[in-house]
Amino acid sequence: MKIIKTVKDFNFKNKKTLLRVDFNVPIDKNHRIIDDTRIQYSIPTIKKIISDQGKVILITHFGRPKGKNLKSLSLNFLVHILSKKLKTHIKFHDNCIGDETEKKVNELKKGEILLLENLRFYKEEEEENEQFAKKLAKLGEFYVNDAFSVSHRSHTSISLLPKLFNNNKCIGMLMEKEILFLNKFLSGKGKKPITVLLGGAKIYSKIKVIENMINFSDYLIIGGGISYPFIKIKGGKVGNSIIKDDQTIDHRLIHSILSKDNRNIIHFPNDVIIADSFNNSANTKICNIYSIPDKWIGLDIGPNSIKHFCHIIKKSKTILWNGPMGVFEFKKFSTGTKSIAKAIAKSTTENESFSLVGGGDSIAALKTEGYDKKISYLSTGGGAMLEYLKNKSSIGIQSIIM
Known part of the structure; x- marks a missing residue:
């Protein structure tokens, strides 16, 4: 496989960075997180960007709203959790595209983090829609994929969006770790x-x-x-x-x-x-x-x-x-x-x-x-893990190295 760049290869100082994560975590009826592994694994990537004095714009999906704006599937509940984990205030905006979203992004200061609303509130996310990709691309100067668990999906933010960033794109530390360990088996x-x-x-x-x-x-x-x-x-x-x-x-x-x-x-x-x-x-x-x-x-x-x-x-x-x-x-x-x-x-x-x-x-x-703490590495992806083991790559990885 070609060499793939990671966040360690860049300095994000004062750069607006679109960070695709997978915070589609399991929750109970009170919106309490049952398993926060995916969030925990992406924290180092977020910290790297803000330590560079970059501006982080978090994009993720949650649940299966099928293009509908459902209050029950809003990402607003993550603000408190992320603020606590990162020990900094996390901003939130109730959309992921549009003029108002661009305004919120442009107001970000160095080292600040903005969480945008559920990508799947737009059906275009799951349809590989070029126009939706272009609207998302307006928000950032860099693109980072740290969402291994959906890296096998032909979704707009995974497969199309990175292609609009030329060389200003890479993978995060979660993705890097997954690839490293899976390659260990494939070798x-x-x-x-x-x-x-x-x-x-x-x-x-x-x-x-x-x-x-x-x-x-x-x-x-x-x-x-x-x-x-x-x-x-x-x-x-x-x-x-x-x-x-x-x-x-x-x-x-x-x-x-x-x-x-x-x-x-x-x-x-x-x-x-x-x-x-x-x-x-x-x-x-x-x-x-x-x-x-x-x-x-x-x-x-x-x-x-x-x-x-x-x-x-x-x-x-x-x-x-x-x-x-x-x-x-x-x-x-x-x-x-x-x-x-x-x-x-x-x-x-x-x-x-x-x-x-x-x-x-x-x-x-x-x-x-x-027994989960006694395992060397818990992969964040089931289907994505199998896809990588089959093809030694994935759609999300290929869209970064193109």
Whole structure:
């Protein structure tokens, strides 16, 4: 990949800097933040710009307002939180484009920060709209992308806006860190053994990742919903287990992956917890993954699989995990995912392994059990992480280096 410039390569003194962050953080019904990881990770980038005596204009989306100005999805609630974290007053404006917005930006003094209203209050943000990009570009002299978690989206502020800044654009420290750690896996130069664990339900987003990882991983563990298409193609009976995207999967890709596994590095569950219906109160039993009866559904990995996978994790020195091992949102089927979370945390702290975890459910499992602080790096992006692992880049990164 071409060398990509970061905020460390520039001095932002007296420059109006459009900083694209992702503050689309989960909140409760009282607008209290449940997880502020994305905010925390972008603080160093903000501090770098204001320490240069630059002027920061924060732009982000929040929720899915679909082009409507919804009070419930306003970013105003972030002002107090950001002011506290940065120990400075954060200004706020209730729009992100227009004459009044430009006026507010032009009034900024060196070292000041202005948070603009939700980008997605305009449907043009999600439509790659050139006119919307031009209106946003009027607000800044520099563009910085520190929103890794949406860097795979073809959205105006990610893909089009940076192109209007010529050489006055770069990535922030959050983006830099994500790229650094993901490249560590893609290079295959991490400490051996290298173990990759992939779960979840959407196989189409992980097929290419599996293809890339099979060349240098020592262990490639495939669990959760994405394991069933493989088991089915290998001749197993998977009952009514949910196989998402089954009609759109190119089965030749799965055959190709299985044929490439000449080192026998791919490990599937050998037993699973099956249920007679898709809910937390369903009847359950343990079953061989190749012999799931009709009308039964595989919803978690079984005890033997947990033991086998945890044994692999224990002896691993470099670990990447994305995706749960079962239907994690149901307590009855969360044991497999929680066990994996515990094993990775333990290997990180006791064996000094390097661990990288991405994806909402995987990180939620870690946080639920209090293991999140014991992981080497928590990626801020699930889909963005997978996109990077597939293509060794993303739309947001390409728009910076063009």
